Amino acid sequence: MKKLIADIVIFFSGISFLVAQETTEPAKTEDKPVRSPFESGILIDNQTCVIPSAKTLEFLLEHRFGTMQNGMEDFFGIWGGANIRLGLNYSITNFLMVGAGTSKNYRLQDIRWKWDIIKQTRSGRIPVFVTYFGNITMDARNKSEFGDNYKFTNRLSYFTELIVTRKFHDRFILQVSGSFSHINKVEQGLEHDKIGISFGGRIKITPQSSFIFNYDIPLNTTKIAENDPMYKPYQNFGVAWEISTSTHCFQFTFSSANSLSRQYNFLFNDNDWTDWSNGCPLMIGLNLTRLWNF
Secondary structure (H helix, E strand, O other): OHHHHHHHHHHHHHHHHHHHHHHHOOOOOOOOEOOOOOOOOEEOOEEOOOOOOOOEEEEEEEEEEEEOOOHHHHOOOOOOOOEEEEEEEEEOOOOEEEEEEEEOHHHEEEEEEEEEEEOOEOOOOOOOEEEEEEEEEEEOOOHHHHOOOOOHHHHEEEEEEEEEEEEEEOOEEEEEEEEEEEEOOOOOOOOOEEEEEEEEEEEEEEOOEEEEEEEEEEEOOHHHOOOOOOOOOOOEEEEEEEEEOOOEEEEEEEEOOOOOOHHHHHHHOOOOOOOOOOOOOOEEEEEEEEEEEO
16 A cells, blocks of 8 residues: 555656646747738838738839929829839749839839848847848830940949838838949939938828838938039938738828839939929829739
8 A cells, every 4th residue: 555655656746747847948939020010012112121921923003193283283293294113023932022013204124122131020039120122124215315325234224222120019110221223324414323221111000001101312422423513313202191901002102203213213303302382392193012822
């Protein structure tokens, strides 16, 4: 009997020891990225860190009407000159996307790519997203537009950007980026190169709608300037109301740069959003995205 009792005590002591070991060891859980900071890969005229899940095809429509300076004369720019871009993006992985598109102004044809180098994690171990975006763009106008000594490379331009994004809260996101733009062939007196910085963010209002904004600042760096005086493009300001679903995102925008190419906005923007002497210099626009999963 004493031996039986001793065996039972030893058995339950062993069970207790194993249970104690399991409860004291920390659980090993996967440190997942935070939920998507933005509803779309675009932020008015900027890019975001968002890459749709792997094997997703994204259709993108961007449209800018004329400025609202003429008021009812051209129905606040809606009847004026407009620019439009149509594009398709494909997510190869959850971290890498490639795309192509065509724009009305300058007949620009572009290929682009985006890579999420690191993603902010829910534990806070990685505090930010770091994203690389770039494109190569071709001006497809008639070669007579390029003057004498035409070469195919005159048509090309390049843009590269590093974006840092922080999701502070489900309702509040900020991002900042640094970029470099280069256009091979420009008109006399303009610059080929431009360094720029951009700011943007999102304030979520309801589960399906948000207020978003972006601000682009071309830096007039004399060390890379080619002209004296240097041509100084204007800064680009934009705000928008965004509505989204699981497969669609719509942005109703007011912005000051009408080129739908990042490098052309940084190098050529001649619309001063702070000058209201002749009416509102902003343009009504829209961005629309649609996703398909394969």
